[in-house]
Amino acid sequence: MGADPRQPILRMQGVSKSYGAVQILRGIDLDVEAGQRIALIGPSGSGKTTLLRLVMTLETPEDGTIEVEGELLGLRRVGDRLVKDSGAHLRSVRGKIGMVFQHFNLFPHMSALQNIMDGPVHVRGLSKDQARERALDLLAKVGLRNKADSLPRQLSGGQQQRVAIARALAMEPKIMLFDEITSALDPELVGEVLAIVRELAHETGMTMLIVTHEMGFAREVANRVLFMEGGHIVEDGEPEQVFGNPRSDRTKAFLGAVLHR
């Protein structure tokens, strides 16, 4: 796939989602080009996290479609109807996406190394030796080579999140989703985690969707910024423009409130 260089790596069309009576996303249209690092900013409840969760198939949209490299995600076309997809096809599409969570979600019964190796061995079918070598490289990359045998509970929050990033990277996803990855951390641990993502952004051309409340980080790492509010994408532009010269009054008000806190 990906024969057409202009085909977006991720395309959302008319995606809506509500929880009960509360509508969280209202007809989102979004094309993401390969290599884009998109920061999603906006007030809480604006739908940023829900957007990521839909892309990871943790939630199902009520309306609209999501495509990854031109292939439907979570849906299958039968005749001219779309039906819920599961099994091999869903997994082949979902395998292109990885996610790092706010609360790390490491497997508590596995060591750092096992957390990172588990997917490559049991999902991607790598040999144990290959997976171990690669996992140790990734641990070194996140500065935790000496913590390979530690259980998650023996690690600090920042260290756990770095292992979680390594775990997601080990699956070699094409699109990486970061969901408020520093929100659950003590302030002094935020820096070490952001440094890893920053490095990743500059070293690889990985496509990223980053939900964050760290505006300085968003501005520095992202090459595209989406401001969301009330389930809509209100503003969409380059970091310099969105942060420096926001077009929408709502973006202005939001940035004014968070930047001058």
Add this chain to the structure above:
Amino acid sequence: MNFDFDYALQILPTLLRATVITFQATVGGMVLAMIVGLALELLRRSGVKPVVYATKGFVSFVRGTPLLIQLYFLYYVLPLYGLSLETMETGILGLGLHYGAYLSEVYRAGIDGVPKGQWEAATALNASRTHTWLRIILPQAVPPMLPVFGNYLIAMFKDTPLLATITLLELLGTAQAEAAISYRYLEPYTLVGLIFLVLSWPSASLVRLIENRIRAENRNGR
């Protein structure tokens, strides 16, 4: 009527041999109950409505009727429909189904206790259902269940005398047989009680020990 120690010593070896039968029924019943319990809980979570209702119905039925009647049913009624099992097999099946219904609730609590984020991490790693269950969810769900399993194991052990009613010569059945020969009731039944006590008391302590260890481990972590 005085306690006749010589008579007691004389029947003790027979009773100890019968203890092995009791033991086999308990272990067999527990292994089956653990499998049945997990299977029931997985069926209940299958999301297929008829299966979910049938499973819930079965669990309510088993929990709502006495084990003794279930054993009678398996022993006396099933053969009428062409399914006759060995006495031991019937006993293990009865205990396994009965306790399996209870253990399914234990599995439910254990599985519900695994945080939602673990399922989500499994999805994010693109893990298959089997992989998610076997490597991620159950290894976290089962350890906290172990003390509860232990308590059910002891309860099942103490329910095994019911198998005497379907002619299994376990401890109680053997004691009854001895009593029927000698017309002495004090010694056989006292010994049976003592053997149960000697085996279940340390087991209960062991379960408490495991419980404390798991609790201590959880305090250190998470």
